[in-house]
Amino acid sequence: MKRQELVENIRRKRSFLCVGLDTDIKKIPQHLLDTDDPIFNFNKAIIDATAPYCVAYKPNLAFYESLGVEGWIALEKTIKYIKANYPDQFIIADAKRGDIGNTSQMYARSFFEHLNVDSITVAPYMGEDSVTPFLGYEGKWVILLALTSNKGSHDFQLIEDRDGRRLFENVILTSSKWAGPDEMMYVVGATQGKMFEDIRRVAPRSFLLVPGVGAQGGSLEEVARYGMIDDCGLLVNSSRGIIYASNGHDFAEAAANEARKLAEQMATLLA
Amino acid sequence: MKRQELVENIRRKRSFLCVGLDTDIKKIPQHLLDTDDPIFNFNKAIIDATAPYCVAYKPNLAFYESLGVEGWIALEKTIKYIKANYPDQFIIADAKRGDIGNTSQMYARSFFEHLNVDSITVAPYMGEDSVTPFLGYEGKWVILLALTSNKGSHDFQLIEDRDGRRLFENVILTSSKWAGPDEMMYVVGATQGKMFEDIRRVAPRSFLLVPGVGAQGGSLEEVARYGMIDDCGLLVNSSRGIIYASNGHDFAEAAANEARKLAEQMATLLA
16 A cells, blocks of 8 residues: 555544554453354454544454464454455554565565565564565555564663664664655654654654554554654554453444544544 | 573584574475475475484574465474474574564463474564563573674664663673573674674673574684683574575485584584
């Protein structure tokens, strides 16, 4: 999906919500466990209920891999289901991959050719040749980790170099030489608040994928205040706060409610 | 596998070789493509041929994931095969994972409980809470990226902080507070040559997983000269140089030859 199409979807739906499909077999409603494919059936219900309120889905690969082969089958079915029924949704494989060139190439093949998602999250530690194999696929995106939402983000991402530039700033400045804002986004945690100003200084035109609203405690208002640009430039993700809003038979309805609440806030912020 | 057992295996076999199972369907001998499970059959033959000369196997997850569900089946079969037939081999899932706490926990479950490998490679960018969920599993190891073998390692890993400490040194120093050398190793590329001296200054007792000998051009002698410690402290990996030594019906024999040559060099270096 190209940037223009993504922006049009955001404007039409008045939402920049991404729903995170962190589907955990231990957390989904009991009654689904007796069905043929609990993970996929859960996802399908969540997707059907939330699609009007979001512009993107982000399956978190860890949750599928933890189930081995079965998990991969559920993941592939989920992605096919979204593409077939909601082709205007932007799909993010939250995989945080990154390896030497020939290996990243295999991952690119896996995610962009085999699974055919729109984007993949990539870890920057190994540098240029670990990232560039993901570039150059028409309409596909790399979403590079910059300043993450977790506590550990302080361990290395904030280390200042001799010129006072922090590692996340170096990651953005260096990687912006590899790809422009039409095929690279950055992950910036909603928990980082005013730091979005610093991010916008080095990434004025990039889309940001923003996890950490909801269960992790980030503020949507702050993110929009400091991070929003002309064409929005934000995809804000909520996972647990939406998909586990209820544990009963009404889980899909409850998820739709939470997604709608966020979308309503977003409509105001976009106006 | 505990450190003592690993060291005993190295001494008994007089080898610290790790064979990288970067199995690519596009590179394996033609005649295997007609069998029921080409990837597994290739791995099985390579393992049977090389097991006398190595102490570890390192399947590279990207190569399996790129095939989707089929790839995961081949990976699971490969790991089970090694555990059943060569229980003294140390198995490394080369996955380079690392995510927020609850996600890393899922990965830990996936790799240590489901696949039941001995170790997993982890990327440090997201800091402490992305790494610690992998710790505390009896006999299991985290292998953290420090100074990788690729060209892009220079992009961020060598950035000096205000005190002149480079990022890879900060990664080692900080992470050594999370776990000791009995459950954490570091990835250091064989292409880094004399930098092993700098590594040993900050990680005097840690085992190092060393990729980059062979196809990537690293020197085994240099690695041993600057990196070896009392109980060896090295696992040197070769992937392409061994497993693709021949493309014909003699591929397993050719792989054994390459592995034996490296093991012979290693025996000399250990002596």
